[in-house]
Amino acid sequence: MTAREDTAIPAAGNSPAILARAEAKPARRLRLKWLVPTLYIIFLMLPIYWLINMSFKTTNEILGGFSAYPQNFTTDSYVEILTNPAWYWGYINSLIYVTINTVISVSVALPAAYAFSRYKFVGDKHLFFWLLTNRMAPPAVFVLPFVELYSSMQLFDTHLAVALAHCLFNIPLAVWILEGFMSGVPKEIDETAYIDGYSFPKFFVKIFMPLIASGIGVTAFFCFMFSWVEMLLAKNLTTVAAKPIAAVMTRTASTSGYELGLLAAAGVLTIIPGAIVIYFVRNYIAKGFALGRV
Amino acid sequence: MNKTINNRAWFLVLPVLLLVAMNAIIPLMTVVNYSLQESFIAGFWDWVGTRHYEEVLGSERFHGALIRQFIFTGIILVIEVPLGVAVALAMPKKGVWASVCLVLMALPLLIPWNVVGAIWNIFALPEIGLLGWGLNELGFDYNYTNQPLAAWFTVVLMDVWHWTSLVVLLAYAGLQSIDEAYYRAAKIDGASRWAVFRFIQLPKLRTVLIIAILLRFIDSFMIYTEPFVLTGGGPGNATTFLSIDLVKAAVGEFNLGIAAAMSIIYFLMTLLVCWLFFTLMNNDRERQS
Numbered sequence: 108m109t110a111r112e113d114t115a116i117p118a119a120g121n122s123p124a125i126l127a128r129a130e131a132k133p134a135r136r137l138r139l140k141w142l143v144p145t146l147y148i149i150f151l152m153l154p155i156y157w158l159i160n161m162s163f164k165t166t167n168e169i170l171g172g173f174s175a176y177p178q179n180f181t182t183d184s185y186v187e188i189l190t191n192p193a194w195y196w197g198y199i200n201s202l203i204y205v206t207i208n209t210v211i212s213v214s215v216a217l218p219a220a221y222a223f224s225r226y227k228f229v230g231d232k233h234l235f236f237w238l239l240t241n242r243m244a245p246p247a248v249f250v251l252p253f254v255e256l257y258s259s260m261q262l263f264d265t266h267l268a269v270a271l272a273h274c275l276f277n278i279p280l281a282v283w284i285l286e287g288f289m290s291g292v293p294k295e296i297d298e299t300a301y302i303d304g305y306s307f308p309k310f311f312v313k314i315f316m317p318l319i320a321s322g323i324g325v326t327a328f329f330c331f332m333f334s335w336v337e338m339l340l341a342k343n344l345t346t347v348a349a350k351p352i353a354a355v356m357t358r359t360a361s362t363s364g365y366e367l368g369l370l371a372a373a374g375v376l377t378i379i380p381g382a383i384v385i386y387f388v389r390n391y392i393a394k395g396f397a398l399g400r401v
Numbered sequence: 402m403n404k405t406i407n408n409r410a411w412f413l414v415l416p417v418l419l420l421v422a423m424n425a426i427i428p429l430m431t432v433v434n435y436s437l438q439e440s441f442i443a444g445f446w447d448w449v450g451t452r453h454y455e456e457v458l459g460s461e462r463f464h465g466a467l468i469r470q471f472i473f474t475g476i477i478l479v480i481e482v483p484l485g486v487a488v489a490l491a492m493p494k495k496g497v498w499a500s501v502c503l504v505l506m507a508l509p510l511l512i513p514w515n516v517v518g519a520i521w522n523i524f525a526l527p528e529i530g531l532l533g534w535g536l537n538e539l540g541f542d543y544n545y546t547n548q549p550l551a552a553w554f555t556v557v558l559m560d561v562w563h564w565t566s567l568v569v570l571l572a573y574a575g576l577q578s579i580d581e582a583y584y585r586a587a588k589i590d591g592a593s594r595w596a597v598f599r600f601i602q603l604p605k606l607r608t609v610l611i612i613a614i615l616l617r618f619i620d621s622f623m624i625y626t627e628p629f630v631l632t633g634g635g636p637g638n639a640t641t642f643l644s645i646d647l648v649k650a651a652v653g654e655f656n657l658g659i660a661a662a663m664s665i666i667y668f669l670m671t672l673l674v675c676w677l678f679f680t681l682m683n684n685d686r687e688r689q690s
Contacts, residue, residue: 140491141491141493142491143487143488143491143492144488144491144492144493144502147484147488147506147565147569148502148505148506150562151505151506151508151509151562151566152505153524153531153532154520154521154524154531154532154562155508155509155520157520157523157524157530157531158519158520158523158524161523169529170529172528172529173528173529173534175531211420215416215417215420216417218413218414218416219413219414219416219417221413222410222411222413222414223414225404225405225410226404226405226406226407226410227404227405227406227407228406228407228408228409228410228411229408229411231410232683234414234418236675236676236679238417238421239675239679240671240672240675241421241424241425242619243619243623243671243672243674243675244425244623244668244671245622245623245625245643245644245647245667245668245671246623246625246644247623247625247643247644247645247647247648247651247664248432248647248664248667248668249424249428250648250651250652251431251432251651251652251657251660252427252428252429252431252432253424253428255431256423256427256428256431271420271423271424272424274420274421274424275421275424275425278417278420278421279421282417332510332511335511335513336510336511336512336513336514337513337514338513338514338515338626339625339626339648343652352513353513353515353516356515356516356519357515367523370519370523371519371523374512374516374519374520377512377513377516378508378511378512378516380511381508381510381511381512382504382508382511384511385504385507385508385511386504389500389503389504390500392503392507392570
């Protein structure tokens with residue numbers, strides 16, 4: 108206690124000097140501070156640059172040796188992918204099941220998350236934990252049983268099968284994120300609405316959902332993301348009709364020798380949807396990654 | 402928030418319950434069935450009790466995969482968590498540059514996992530990849546396709562590249578929630594940079610860091626696609642982690658009983674870790690409120 112007062116008294120005496128020093132110190136540090144994120148971003152971008160670089164080279168040039176940029180610039184790989192149905196249907200298939208999955212996950216998770224954030228009910232904690240364990244379940248464990256399950260339901264090789272299979276980890280995640288966002292809305296709002304004569308569905312759609320709109324957006328983003336990046340289940344649940352881009356890529360890699368340029372271009376095109384989606388949620392993304400719990 | 406007791410809330414949870422149960426319980430029971438039986442001819446099953454479990458738990462191969470898995474998860478946690486926090490601390494707090502950083506940093510998280518493997522495959526090729534070429538030019542003898550150590554280095558670097566941003570984003574979100582008043586008070590007290598971190602920022606980061614460690618632990622524990630595309634589990638078995646080993650046994654060798662027993666053991670381990678973190682998180686939440 109005395110130590111604190113000892114330093115506090117002189118500080119009050121010549122406060123401008125102390126404050127000036129306090130201001131000067133971070134200013135000096137700021138000049139080097141930008142280096143850390145910059146170096147980190149360069150580290151992140153180098154492999155992506157390399158992929159883009161490869162995608163504009165011919166296979167011969169790639170195998171010919173090292174070069175930091177394309178010597179014979181060519182867009183042949185992109186033309187091939189965008190004009191060959193075997194290629195571009197891979198992207199369309201992926202986008203179809205990702206969209207179905209996002210719609211299902213968010214719409215069933217909304218009421219469930221509301222229940223978890225507002226009510227106590229028998230077994231609520233156990234249920235929530237059980238849901239989360241499914242987010243944590245290794246997909247490798249489920250590959251074979253899923254193939255059997257969806258074959259017996261006559262859904263094998265359909266977009267719906269992949270969309271439903273991805274619900275395994277996306278629904279728990281959606282419930283988790285939405286519950287975080289909903290708990291940030293004061294309960295008085297619900298009570299006032301009920302007193303004003305709103306029914307539950309009307310209140311939920313007209314008042315509550317607009318309040319957590321950013322949360323819903325972020326949740327949809329995460330469902331999109333995890334369904335888009337998951338490939339083990341998507342690949343094994345499909346053969347022809349709903350084949351995702353990953354399966355097209357591996358099959359091409361094995362049948363037509365080692366077409367690195369084509370593979371690189373296909374890779375670049377898989378990054379684009381993600382980049383577009385990130386741009387839309389950039390202001391909420393950090394809170395979303397914290398699962399609404401900040 | 403004090404919650405109302407309302408058992409009718411079950412109706413709101415019902416759709417989620419049905420969908421997840423269909424995807425979780427039926428397959429899990431299939432796996433349990435496989436693990437306790439042996440099929441010699443398709444359609445005919447013999448009860449073998451815990452024999453598959455004994456076989457898996459006693460096998461060198463499983464021990465190897467398990468040890469490699471723990472080493473891998475340990476290494477990436479030790480690198481990614483401090484690095485992620487450091488980057489988040491140095492990032493601009495708001496404005497255009499903060500948005501630019503967020504968008505660029507989130508990019509690796511949205512790349513399909515097989516493409517992540519393919520990117521690193523190309524990037525690390527000894528003759529024509531920037532990383533492989535660069536390391537060899539610098540005088541290192543580097544070839545991840547036949548050197549176990551190089552393969553490990555590449556797989557770890559790939560995971561750091563892929564997932565550190567998750568920690569950055571979580572830590573950034575945690576830092577955003579700190580009121581400016583704390584920093585002003587610290588400045589007036591003449592607190593050192595370390596003291597600000599230790600007594601203001603770190604306590605606020607507690608919740609998000611628990612989430613970050615949980616997610617990174619679990620996701621690295623089930624890693625499959627990226628190392629499979631990059632190294633195929635090789636050279637030899639050097640980078641064969643649990644999921645790769647499991648898929649090899651199930652799909653490659655069609656050894657269903659063994660694969661199923663492995664799955665159950667694997668699943669129980671994840672469950673245990675989940676429960677530990679979940680309890681930790683709940684205690685944390687109750688302490689705060």
